Amino acid sequence: MRYVIGLVFVFVSSCSFANVFFKVEHQTQPTAYLFGTMHMICNADVRVPNSVIDAFADSEQLVVEIDLTDHEQQRFLQQNVAQHPANYLEKHLSNEQQQRLKTIIEDQLGYRYQQIKSLRPIFINALFLQHFLNCQQDPLLLDELFIQQAQVTKKPIVGLETVAMQLALFDRIPLQEQVQALYDMAVEPSQSREDLQQLQAIYLEDNSEKLFQVMRSQDDFDTFEQPFLSQRNKNWMMDLPELIAAKSTFIAVGAGHLSGTDGLLSLLRQQGYDITPIPLEFIPQQ
Template sequence: MSVCKKSNRKTVRTFCNAALLSTLLSPLALLSGASQASLLYKVEGNNLEQPSYVFGTMHVLCQQDFKTGDALLQAFADSEQVVMELDLSDSSVAQKMNQMVINPEGPYLDQYLSPEQLTTLSDFVQAEAGVELTQIAAMRPFVISSMLVTQQLDCAQTASYELFLTMQAVSNQKPIIGLETVEYQFGIFDQIPLSEQTQWLWEMAEDPEKSKNLLVKLKDTYLAEDAEQLHQLIVDQPEYEEYTDMLLYQRNENWIEKLATNFQSAPTFVAVGAGHLGGERGVLQLLRDAGYSVTMVE
């Protein structure tokens, strides 16, 4: 279902804009981790009267790769509320994102890149996104990177689990709960030096095949539901090593207490970037540590 390409309804456009801007708040947001071949898990125990579910998403996929199996749809139907990283049904989320995509201090690229590097980056942006670098030069570097990575998927049409689940929840009148705010997510990147973020952007332009090959590898591993390998691919990226704790693990830990409250209030369907699921400090293990039974749904 490629809603973003096919509909002009105002509400849908709001969902699409928010989904696009939240696509890659970090490359870590793409993916998963757990020891078996599944991205859907049942959560029971701790005196829960009914089970809840946790699903790992890839925020943007090509339309032909987008799948919703019977188990996923049944788990969603059995849940009374939906929890995601952001509540994309809230129009203020998209509005805040649109307000915050611009770097607070304005254009910055020429402070960190040479004229030759700027020329290479400009050519890359034009080739991948079809826009002039000057049109987006004031955007935060991770926002530009997100736009370019989405283009590198090379899809005729894209689809988003977050968008799909948001529209399903709205259609079925299921409440949506956001684990984080736009301000918090953008604030994470305020803690990473602008010079370093610019360097990551430059590396995409300098060696586009390298970044595209990594993206394809991550996508293929996601489609194979090899969650542990996905987690390993993420944490092995040297440029993010210093920030993995802030981008991934601290957020996981912040979510567990909130999820416990959600699970107690009603059967809950949780959908987060699959990179948050795996590893010793992933959501699945933290839920087990908190006393829940977490089992794979094939």
Template sequence: MQYIMKTIVLLAILFVGLFTGSASGQQQPQLEKSLLWKVTGKGLPQPSYLYGTIHMICDADFKIAPKTKNAFDQASQLVLETDLFNPSTPALVKAAMRADTPLSKKLSPTEYATLDSLMQQKMGMPLKPFDNFKLTMVMALMMQKLFSCAQPKSYEMTFNQMATSKQLPVGALETIQEQLDLMNKAFSDEQIITQVKEFDSARIMMNQMVENYKAEDVSALYNRMVEELMDKHTIQIMLEERNHHWVTEMPEMMQKGSSFFAVGAGHLGGPIGIIALLRKQGYTVTPIMN
């Protein structure tokens, strides 16, 4: 059960998702290569900052650059995607991931046997302990196993620890319940099963995304997701709807003081990305290169 609870927490900090599908055949305009952006204009009393995270990454690839530490030190609050570190989060995630029908009854015998075999081969565990959970739980397990390290690090957790040490308030752009509801709506059982079957390809893709991330190439991350990793339905729910909601929440937070927004890097780029949406609202959003 301790392992299951640990997995439940990991589920809440998943990357946007690794799901096959093609949304568009067109490449989007390229942004400057930076994970850190400054937001000014429209009467803001102080600049705020937008930082693109990758929700899990191995320690050897984990880095917080001096420019990022400097921006963080100037902020008066940290704002994450969701209220991940609320004490009630593990219970909420566990409840949201509980299945109405056990997987052993929901899936056909052939599907169950195939998924169980794949989990044992690729993840080193049987499907049985997760029989009463939704397949989204299997997605969380797979995400952790895509990395070569046993314990991937979290930028969100590190930023939260930094905020705690500086006694900074920590806000959120959405509740954990809202995020969980979106995840359950965005990913079908068929998508998850297909992705488990393509585990080796997903691992290669994750390695490529980590390299894009280390290069601070938010445009490449966005293009990779919409061209190779997500279908139209998933893009609409996990990117478009959330981004539009977030940029309606950010102005009031920025007016109250300098905010350091830490959200998945895949949300920054593209025509529906936070950078483009903030610019449409009249804000000046500029990359911080050094």
């Protein structure tokens, strides 16, 4: 169940170019930029390239997966952070398994088990993934970085979907399967840690083709590619053309959304947009 790495953390895979940053142009519309992000990365390992910063600064609006500056989205997330039923771990794990998970969470993550055991599995998984990154300081959330900068500069922010839509995707995965994936990650962390650190290293090489091979190797990933990537891309394309036609736009979404026949790059080209890859060099923080 290694697909959890992709679903929780990055959604990274390949695109038709070995890059993660693109200029999107149309004869009659303002220039747009599409940046494929990793949703979490060690801050000390990377400085966002100047070409990305400049493109963002020149854009009139920011488009992201979810606009968490929206109070309604914040409220919904706070109200739905817990899994129902709250004792779901007790229902799906033996007493021995619960005790083992409790020990790992308290000893390794530093959280009281009673404090977080009712959270949705996706959120507990995220705590483990942050731990596996082993960052010297808090990880850098690339999407959040652009959102914060947009707030500072009073740049409009547009979300392509809602918190409810994303949580509904995870609710499609049987709860027993989510719990098993969480437990496996906790008790056998070496593979998840290796996958995660490998993904970060490849991303920083600006090599989306190689990322694709790593992501596709994860268990059951094909099963979840359609609902988590392809269908969402098609839904987003119902709004994106109108958004980028209105004003110059910087789009920041998980890099996996760029890829394949139903990837954003392909769907944009089908609608007459010219796509130009912009090579990046991720320079470590000094």
